[in-house]
Every structure is written in C-alpha cells, then in structure tokens.
Amino acid sequence: MAETSFQELKKERKKVGISNTLMLFIVLVIMIAFFGITSQIKFDQQFFFSILNLIPMLSNISYIGIIACILTMLLITGEIDFSIGGNIGLTSCLAALLLSKGINGGLVVLICLAAGILMGVFNGFIVTRLGVNSIIATIGTMSIWRGIGYTLSNGESMLAFNPVIDYLGRGTIFRYIPFPIVLFIIVIIITYIIMNRSKIGRRIYAIGVNPMASYLSGTNVKGIKFLLFIFCGAAASLGGLILTSLSAVGMPQHGQGLELTVVSAVILGGTALSGGKGQILGTLAGVLILSVLYNGLTMLNIMYFYIQIIRGIVLILVVATYEIRQSRALRRV
Amino acid sequence: MTENNIVLKMENITKHFPGVLALDNVSIDLKKGEVLGILGENGAGKSTLIKILAGNYIKDDGEIFIDGQKFEIKNPGEAMASGIRVIYQELNTLNNLTVAENIFIGEQLVKTRLKIVDWKSMVRKSKMILDSLNVSLNPKAVMEDLSVSEKQVVEIAKALSKEAKILVMDEPTAALSEDDTRSLFRIISTLKEKGVSIIYISHRLKEIFEITDRVTVLRDGKKVKTLVTSETNTNELVSLMVGRDIKEMYPKREVPVTDVVMEVKDLNASGIKNISFALKKGEILGIFGLLGSGRTALVKALFGANPVKSGEIFIKGEKVIMKSPRKARDNKIGLVPLDRKMEGLALALGVKENITLANINELGKSFLINKKTETLKAEKWVEDLSIKTPGVNTEVNSLSGGNQQKVVLARWLESGSEIIILNEPTRGIDVGAKIEIYKLMQDLCEKGAAIIMISSELPEILSIADRIIVMSKGRFTDEYTKKEATEEKLLSAACL
Incomplete structure (x- = not known):
C-alpha cells in the first residue's frame, strides 16, 4: 500500500494547535480576571482577591483536588470510584467518634487513613477479583460506607475539635498558606511525576489505551488497578479528614454528592471515561475552574439554583469542545 | 447498450486510510448469473472493496452503477435495499437464537392485523429457503448447537431471505472442511442458475478455478487484471497476485x-x-x-x-x-x-x-x-x-x-x-x-x-x-x- 508522505503527516500534526490543557488554563485566567473586575465594580473594593475570599476557597479546592488527582489515575485505567463521597462520610464520623473517646489526634488520623485504605482494598477486590464493573461496585460500596457512617454516628453530627485535626484543615504554613493547600500541591507534584515520568505511570496509560495488549505484554493489569483503588480510598479519607477539620464536625452527610463534583472536575480536565487519556494538570485546571466558577458566581449573589445550571452547561460545553476538536484532528490526518 | 447484462459496475474506486492508500482506482464489473472471483494476498484491498459495496465504508472517489444506474451507497441499509448481500468471513450469527430467528433477523414476519411476530410462517419460510439450498437443517435448532459450516449456510439463507441480486462471499471456505466446501459449491451453482450474481473472494487458487467464471486480481490496492478463468492457469494467477515469482x-x-x-x-x-x-x-x-x-x-x-x-x-x-x-x-x-x-x-x-x-x-x-x-x-x-x-x-x-x-x-x-x-x-x-x-x-x-x-x-x-x-x-x-x-x-x- 502506498504510504502517505511523512512530511505531510508531520505538518498535519502541527495544525492541531494548542493542547486542551492549555485551553483550560486560558479559560481559567479569563474567569479569574472577570470575577476580579466584577467584584471590584460591585463592591467598590477588591473582594475576589481578598484573603477573606481566597483562603476558604483554596481550602475547599484542596480536598476536592487531592481526591481528583488520584481519581484521574484510576480513570485513566478505565475504572472509576463513586464511593468517595460515602468514604468521606464514614471517615468523618469515624474521626469524630474516636476523638469523642479521647483518642490522640495523630492516632485518629492514622486510623482514618487505614480505614480509607481498607475501603480501597474492598473496592479493588470487588472489581479486579470478583470482576464486577467498577461503576456498579462503587455505587454499591458508596451506599455501604455512608450507611456505616450513619451507624457510627447514630445519624447525628458530632463536634470534632482536636489540635491535630484542626491543623489538617485550618492550619497555616508561613502564617498565610493553608495547610491543605500544601498537601494538595504535594499530591499534584507526586501524581504529576507518576503520570508523566514514572514506569508505573506508563503502565497506567497503556492499560487505559489497550488493557489486552498491556496484559499480553506482561503488565499486571489487575494488580495496578487494585493499587489505584487503594490510593483512591486513602485519598478520599484524607479529604474526609480535611472536610471534618474545616467544618469542625463529623457527620454522615459529609461528602454527599461530592463524587459527582470530583468526577466532573476530572472529566472537565480532559480525562476520558473510557480510559487511556488524561493529564494531572488538566485535572488541576478542571478543579480550579469549577471552584472559581462556584465561588465567583456566589460572590456576585447569583442564586444557587442558577449556579447549578451554569456548572452543568460549562461541563457539557467543554467536553463537547474536546469531542469536536478530536474529530477535526482525526479528519485532518 | 451492449452492457445490459451487467448488474454491477464499480469504477475507479479509491479509498484512503490514515497513512495508507487502501484502494487506488480499482474498477470491476459483474454480469448477471456469473461468479466473479476476486483474488489477492492479504492486504490487497479485497475486503475494503467489499465493505464499500456493502456500505460499511464510504469511498473517497469513484462511481458505482447498479443495473446501469449510478448509485451512491451511504450505509449498509441502502446496499441491502438494492439487493446486495454480503457474507463476511467472521460470521455474524446470533448464537442464542434459533436458525429461523437468525434468518429473519431485522425483518421478522408479522401477522398483518396484530403486528405480532408470526413464528409459524417464519419457520415455514426458513424451511423453504433451506430446502431450495438443498440442505436439511431444522429451523428451530439453536445456532450454538450448529457447526461452523452449518452456521455459514444459515448466513447464506439469511442473505437470501429477501431478494438478493448480488451475493458477496468473503473467504467463505476459511473454516470449512473439504466436504463442506463441496456443498457450498453446490449451493453456489443453484444460485447461479437462479440468476444471482456472485462475488467470490478467496486466496485459495483451487477454488477459484473450480467455481468462478472470471477472476479479478488485486495487488497492493490496485487492480492488476481481470481474466476469464478458463483461459488462465495457476502460475499466471500467482505471479499476478504476488507481483514476483514464488522464490522471491x-x-x-x-x-x-x-x-x-x-x-x-x-x-x-x-x-x-x-x-x-x-x-x-x-x-x-x-x-x-x-x-x-x-x-x-x-x-x-x-x-x-x-x-x-x-x-x-x-x-x-x-x-x-x-x-x-x-x-x-x-x-x-x-x-x-x-x-x-x-x-x-x-x-x-x-x-x-x-x-x-x-x-x-x-x-x-x-x-x-x-x-x-x-x-x-x-x-x-x-x-x-x-x-x-x-x-x-x-x-x-x-x-x-x-x-x-x-x-x-x-x-x-x-x-x-x-x-x-x-x-x-x-x-x-x-x-x-x-x-x-x-x-x-x-x-x-x-x-x-x-x-x-x-x-x-x-x-x-x-x-x-x-x-x-x-x-x-x-x-x-x-x-x-x-x-x-x-x-x-x-x-x-x-x-x-
């Protein structure tokens, strides 16, 4: 068969233009500028960029972002974890319960993280060993975790005060930088290195692109998926602890619906549900866009109902843009 | 026109895939009641040509005429409607359904008033089609109990359940034993007599000589030549197909x-x-x-x-x-x-x-x-x-x-x-x-x-x-x- 000339192929590649991730960051910058200017006009002073607004927003971003980065890796293998919201509820109740028994704060953190790992082990076992589709498996465990949370707390909220727990969500480094943000940045760096530079990251991508070819090349496909479910469980628990700290209460309703927010952010960031495609920086952009949008619109006194509608529209618009860009790129080649 | 017994004409068909020119100006024509062999190595473009005819691929260039009428095939439904039936190498049977259900899949017979499926007439008509092919198969048998060759017969019956003008068979003998191949050839002869035109794709030369009237040789996406089968021989076909001699x-x-x-x-x-x-x-x-x-x-x-x-x-x-x-x-x-x-x-x-x-x-x-x-x-x-x-x-x-x-x-x-x-x-x-x-x-x-x-x-x-x-x-x-x-x-x- 005649080969199309390689020069031509190369040229075509270049025309595809800027990456999706770059596009997201441009959108983000425009959004931030917009809210900065409108808040100036509306309040006659800079509210959006004030410490009063930025610190709570960034703290909220961080626990969602930590989970989103880890979930990105799982999603790239083509699996998903919907049980993160339930995990947060359970962790939050467990933490408050243990604190109420007078257990040392540091130990509580360790126990909660261990619980998160255990929840990940369950998910991993059900998906990789029993062969249950991960959507179904984790919708199931989501309900189980939350149910256990209700059981632990008797359905009530419990105060959760403790120096260690407080620091986790509300502590600061160098006086101004919230501790959860530091955690988030560390998670971004680690997951970025894993996905862009490491051997296991390469395996994760390859599994997502073609699990069969990866398996037949000697990759331990099930083992890697198992490991990522464990990471997800631990990340969700860490998120649960931060949320407990931020709100100073442990309650089973914590994290309700959060799984959809996190999945939306990851998808918005360009990760494909079918696996094989996704970037940690894209997820970062996705998380920031959704949070800034929520924060900015709230600041402008837009009613929550409308914010919901706008968020949905943004998600669909961005993903539709990906699809259109992709099919154009394909047509060019 | 002198060409009025030509059922199908594909002219200058071209098809690109990323990085590859799969078909390059290929033309074939098919007469009424004839078996046209298409011969070529793997990758010569046989399957691509057939998929274009069946509406699975859209051609980049070229024209298709059916009964002298220019015809744009945009999807498999349109190809079916104009009497083109394709039996692929990988059988498309639904294994947990019966023979009759497979034959009438997609166009089940219904009782006129109630619009419910008319099982009886489906079984009866299946029997008629199978009989006309001279095979004894129970229309109520479940597909997964059949052998590969029996499944193939069901595919042929399915193709014939509605009027077929052109029947394409893509490497039909790949999974068949010698005996099964014999009975397939008998079926092909029966169909020929009924005026069905057949495109028979294979790379087994013996079969080409046995069953086809003419043969078109493809190589690397190009048409090499069309020959009358009785006027050629193995050596000529092989060298046309391969483009060099066997040792090389x-x-x-x-x-x-x-x-x-x-x-x-x-x-x-x-x-x-x-x-x-x-x-x-x-x-x-x-x-x-x-x-x-x-x-x-x-x-x-x-x-x-x-x-x-x-x-x-x-x-x-x-x-x-x-x-x-x-x-x-x-x-x-x-x-x-x-x-x-x-x-x-x-x-x-x-x-x-x-x-x-x-x-x-x-x-x-x-x-x-x-x-x-x-x-x-x-x-x-x-x-x-x-x-x-x-x-x-x-x-x-x-x-x-x-x-x-x-x-x-x-x-x-x-x-x-x-x-x-x-x-x-x-x-x-x-x-x-x-x-x-x-x-x-x-x-x-x-x-x-x-x-x-x-x-x-x-x-x-x-x-x-x-x-x-x-x-x-x-x-x-x-x-x-x-x-x-x-x-x-x-x-x-x-x-x-």
Missing part, C-alpha cells in the same frame, strides 16, 4: 537446528487437548489449522493467557508454570498476537511506547523512566527493522499494517525473547512487508531464537516453516517435515 516471495534460508528450548507434554486447556511437541533453537515450527481448530487457544496457553488444566511446559529443561503472560515474558517468550489492533498494540500511544511496553522495567534504574534511554532503544529498533515512521513519537495508529507488525516484533526483541510465537504474522499486510517479516524471522533464527508460526496461508507455511504440525478440533492430527508437506496433506489433516 518466500525467501528461505537453511539455519542449523540445535538444542530443544521448549518442550510441551500432554497440555490440556480450554480449547486444546493433549498437546505435545518440542521446539528447537533455530527452528521455525509451523502450526496449521482452519478457523476454530484451537490454534489461538494453544498460543494463549503457551503464553500464560489461557489457564493450563493439566500437562507440563519446560523451558530449556526447566519446568515452568505459565500462569500469566508476565511469567511467559520473564521466561523469554514473546507473542505477536492474531489481532494486531485489539491485542498487539496500544494504538493511541507512540511507536516508542509500544516498543518498550513489555520491558518498561529496563527503562531506568529508579522508578522513573529515562526518556533518553527509551528514545535510543526505540530508535535502534526502528533502524534495525527498518520500520517506516516519521519518528519514534508518532502514534502507532498511523503506521501501515506491516510496520505495525514490526513494532510488535520489536517489542519482543527489546525484551530479549528467545522463543517467539507469531499468530498469523502476515495477516493484513502488504507483499513487500510480508517478505521483510519472513526475512526477519529467519534473521532471528540465525541469532539463536526459536519460532512458532501459526498460519492458515498454505503457500506461506509450506515455504517458511521447517516443520509443520496440523491442528484440528483442539488436537494435533499430523506432523510433516518441510519436504513431506503438501497442500493436500495439510488440508486433509486439518479436517480430521
């Missing part, structure tokens, strides 16, 4: 065969029974079998992807329990699988990533990948195997079939495989690349590798393999040295 097509070197590197004793697994053989260094062991003979099940069992129930595998004298492909890889076994796109390559990744896929651990000392090392390794293989690609970062999807196959092979060379199993290594690749693959295989043997080649292409296996084992129904039925083996012997052993 299948270069064979003598490589000294030494110690046994792999020994299999009484292996049983899903799809295979009591398999025993020994493989020696420097040897190319051919395994021949028809579709469904257990070839692929054997390959997967040897490679740890099909759990072994009983029996033993020894690698260089040591017993190995092949529990996963990882274990196979660690024992220096490599696999070039049957389906390059589904099982072989991560298509959306680059050439580089695909070459190093089985050997990621060697890409750096720590947990990180040393990108420079990786690029150097990949570039070395691209050069050594002369893989045609703009660069090692190019998506492997945009390479031609032959170059993709070389990428898969490079992966196993990179991981130092000493036993390489190739399942239909030249399927869907062009003639030039085929010759290169044959040469590569023998280079490897000279360097001390041992090769197991599964193939259903007779000329290929007869010329390239040093020893041929024939498989049928999951068992080894016979074994021949290169000298002993003939086409007839292999085919008859494959139907045992």
Whole structure:
C-alpha cells in the first residue's frame, strides 16, 4: 500500500494547535480576571482577591483536588470510584467518634487513613477479583460506607475539635498558606511525576489505551488497578479528614454528592471515561475552574439554583469542545 | 447498450486510510448469473472493496452503477435495499437464537392485523429457503448447537431471505472442511442458475478455478487484471497476485537446528487437548489449522493467557508454570498476537511506547523512566527493522499494517525473547512487508531464537516453516517435515 508522505503527516500534526490543557488554563485566567473586575465594580473594593475570599476557597479546592488527582489515575485505567463521597462520610464520623473517646489526634488520623485504605482494598477486590464493573461496585460500596457512617454516628453530627485535626484543615504554613493547600500541591507534584515520568505511570496509560495488549505484554493489569483503588480510598479519607477539620464536625452527610463534583472536575480536565487519556494538570485546571466558577458566581449573589445550571452547561460545553476538536484532528490526518 | 447484462459496475474506486492508500482506482464489473472471483494476498484491498459495496465504508472517489444506474451507497441499509448481500468471513450469527430467528433477523414476519411476530410462517419460510439450498437443517435448532459450516449456510439463507441480486462471499471456505466446501459449491451453482450474481473472494487458487467464471486480481490496492478463468492457469494467477515469482516471495534460508528450548507434554486447556511437541533453537515450527481448530487457544496457553488444566511446559529443561503472560515474558517468550489492533498494540500511544511496553522495567534504574534511554532503544529498533515512521513519537495508529507488525516484533526483541510465537504474522499486510517479516524471522533464527508460526496461508507455511504440525478440533492430527508437506496433506489433516 502506498504510504502517505511523512512530511505531510508531520505538518498535519502541527495544525492541531494548542493542547486542551492549555485551553483550560486560558479559560481559567479569563474567569479569574472577570470575577476580579466584577467584584471590584460591585463592591467598590477588591473582594475576589481578598484573603477573606481566597483562603476558604483554596481550602475547599484542596480536598476536592487531592481526591481528583488520584481519581484521574484510576480513570485513566478505565475504572472509576463513586464511593468517595460515602468514604468521606464514614471517615468523618469515624474521626469524630474516636476523638469523642479521647483518642490522640495523630492516632485518629492514622486510623482514618487505614480505614480509607481498607475501603480501597474492598473496592479493588470487588472489581479486579470478583470482576464486577467498577461503576456498579462503587455505587454499591458508596451506599455501604455512608450507611456505616450513619451507624457510627447514630445519624447525628458530632463536634470534632482536636489540635491535630484542626491543623489538617485550618492550619497555616508561613502564617498565610493553608495547610491543605500544601498537601494538595504535594499530591499534584507526586501524581504529576507518576503520570508523566514514572514506569508505573506508563503502565497506567497503556492499560487505559489497550488493557489486552498491556496484559499480553506482561503488565499486571489487575494488580495496578487494585493499587489505584487503594490510593483512591486513602485519598478520599484524607479529604474526609480535611472536610471534618474545616467544618469542625463529623457527620454522615459529609461528602454527599461530592463524587459527582470530583468526577466532573476530572472529566472537565480532559480525562476520558473510557480510559487511556488524561493529564494531572488538566485535572488541576478542571478543579480550579469549577471552584472559581462556584465561588465567583456566589460572590456576585447569583442564586444557587442558577449556579447549578451554569456548572452543568460549562461541563457539557467543554467536553463537547474536546469531542469536536478530536474529530477535526482525526479528519485532518 | 451492449452492457445490459451487467448488474454491477464499480469504477475507479479509491479509498484512503490514515497513512495508507487502501484502494487506488480499482474498477470491476459483474454480469448477471456469473461468479466473479476476486483474488489477492492479504492486504490487497479485497475486503475494503467489499465493505464499500456493502456500505460499511464510504469511498473517497469513484462511481458505482447498479443495473446501469449510478448509485451512491451511504450505509449498509441502502446496499441491502438494492439487493446486495454480503457474507463476511467472521460470521455474524446470533448464537442464542434459533436458525429461523437468525434468518429473519431485522425483518421478522408479522401477522398483518396484530403486528405480532408470526413464528409459524417464519419457520415455514426458513424451511423453504433451506430446502431450495438443498440442505436439511431444522429451523428451530439453536445456532450454538450448529457447526461452523452449518452456521455459514444459515448466513447464506439469511442473505437470501429477501431478494438478493448480488451475493458477496468473503473467504467463505476459511473454516470449512473439504466436504463442506463441496456443498457450498453446490449451493453456489443453484444460485447461479437462479440468476444471482456472485462475488467470490478467496486466496485459495483451487477454488477459484473450480467455481468462478472470471477472476479479478488485486495487488497492493490496485487492480492488476481481470481474466476469464478458463483461459488462465495457476502460475499466471500467482505471479499476478504476488507481483514476483514464488522464490522471491518466500525467501528461505537453511539455519542449523540445535538444542530443544521448549518442550510441551500432554497440555490440556480450554480449547486444546493433549498437546505435545518440542521446539528447537533455530527452528521455525509451523502450526496449521482452519478457523476454530484451537490454534489461538494453544498460543494463549503457551503464553500464560489461557489457564493450563493439566500437562507440563519446560523451558530449556526447566519446568515452568505459565500462569500469566508476565511469567511467559520473564521466561523469554514473546507473542505477536492474531489481532494486531485489539491485542498487539496500544494504538493511541507512540511507536516508542509500544516498543518498550513489555520491558518498561529496563527503562531506568529508579522508578522513573529515562526518556533518553527509551528514545535510543526505540530508535535502534526502528533502524534495525527498518520500520517506516516519521519518528519514534508518532502514534502507532498511523503506521501501515506491516510496520505495525514490526513494532510488535520489536517489542519482543527489546525484551530479549528467545522463543517467539507469531499468530498469523502476515495477516493484513502488504507483499513487500510480508517478505521483510519472513526475512526477519529467519534473521532471528540465525541469532539463536526459536519460532512458532501459526498460519492458515498454505503457500506461506509450506515455504517458511521447517516443520509443520496440523491442528484440528483442539488436537494435533499430523506432523510433516518441510519436504513431506503438501497442500493436500495439510488440508486433509486439518479436517480430521
């Protein structure tokens, strides 16, 4: 068969233009500028960029972002974890319960993280060993975790005060930088290195692109998926602890619906549900866009109902843009 | 016009795929009640041409005329409506339904008033169609209980359930025994008498001579020539098909065969029974079998992807329990699988990533990948195997079939495989690349590798393999040295 000339192929590649991730960051910058200017006009002073607004927003971003980065890796293998919201509820109740028994704060953190790992082990076992589709498996465990949370707390909220727990969500480094943000940045760096530079990251991508070819090349496909479910469980628990700290209460309703927010952010960031495609920086952009949008619109006194509608529209618009860009790129080649 | 008995005319059909010109100005014509053979190696463009006719692909250029009328086929429904029926090599039967349900799938008969399915008349009409083909099959039988050849008959019956003007058969005998082939030919003759025009695709020359009236030869996406079958001969067809003479097509070197590197004793697994053989260094062991003979099940069992129930595998004298492909890889076994796109390559990744896929651990000392090392390794293989690609970062999807196959092979060379199993290594690749693959295989043997080649292409296996084992129904039925083996012997052993 005649080969199309390689020069031509190369040229075509270049025309595809800027990456999706770059596009997201441009959108983000425009959004931030917009809210900065409108808040100036509306309040006659800079509210959006004030410490009063930025610190709570960034703290909220961080626990969602930590989970989103880890979930990105799982999603790239083509699996998903919907049980993160339930995990947060359970962790939050467990933490408050243990604190109420007078257990040392540091130990509580360790126990909660261990619980998160255990929840990940369950998910991993059900998906990789029993062969249950991960959507179904984790919708199931989501309900189980939350149910256990209700059981632990008797359905009530419990105060959760403790120096260690407080620091986790509300502590600061160098006086101004919230501790959860530091955690988030560390998670971004680690997951970025894993996905862009490491051997296991390469395996994760390859599994997502073609699990069969990866398996037949000697990759331990099930083992890697198992490991990522464990990471997800631990990340969700860490998120649960931060949320407990931020709100100073442990309650089973914590994290309700959060799984959809996190999945939306990851998808918005360009990760494909079918696996094989996704970037940690894209997820970062996705998380920031959704949070800034929520924060900015709230600041402008837009009613929550409308914010919901706008968020949905943004998600669909961005993903539709990906699809259109992709099919154009394909047509060019 | 003098052409009024021409049912179908495809003129100057051109079709591009990424990186490949699959069809280049191909024209064919088909007369009423004739059998037109389309002959060509794998990758010559036969299937692409048929898929355009069936509405599965849209042509880039060219024209199609049916009964003299220009006709744009945009989807399979339109092709069906104009009387074109295609029976593909991979059967599309629904195995948990009955024969009658399969025949009338998509257009079930309904009782006029109530619009409910009329089972009785479906069964009755199925019986009529099957009778007209001179086969006795119970319309109420469930498909999964039928043999491959019976399923094929059902496909033909399905094609005929509505009026068929043009019937296309894509390698219909790939899974058939000698007897079944006979009865298929009887059916074809019956259809001819009824005025149905048939396009018969095959690369088995014997069949072409037996059943076709004319034959069009394709090579590398181009039409070479159309001949009247009775006025040509095997040699002419082969040289047209291959574009060079046989010796050049299948270069064979003598490589000294030494110690046994792999020994299999009484292996049983899903799809295979009591398999025993020994493989020696420097040897190319051919395994021949028809579709469904257990070839692929054997390959997967040897490679740890099909759990072994009983029996033993020894690698260089040591017993190995092949529990996963990882274990196979660690024992220096490599696999070039049957389906390059589904099982072989991560298509959306680059050439580089695909070459190093089985050997990621060697890409750096720590947990990180040393990108420079990786690029150097990949570039070395691209050069050594002369893989045609703009660069090692190019998506492997945009390479031609032959170059993709070389990428898969490079992966196993990179991981130092000493036993390489190739399942239909030249399927869907062009003639030039085929010759290169044959040469590569023998280079490897000279360097001390041992090769197991599964193939259903007779000329290929007869010329390239040093020893041929024939498989049928999951068992080894016979074994021949290169000298002993003939086409007839292999085919008859494959139907045992």
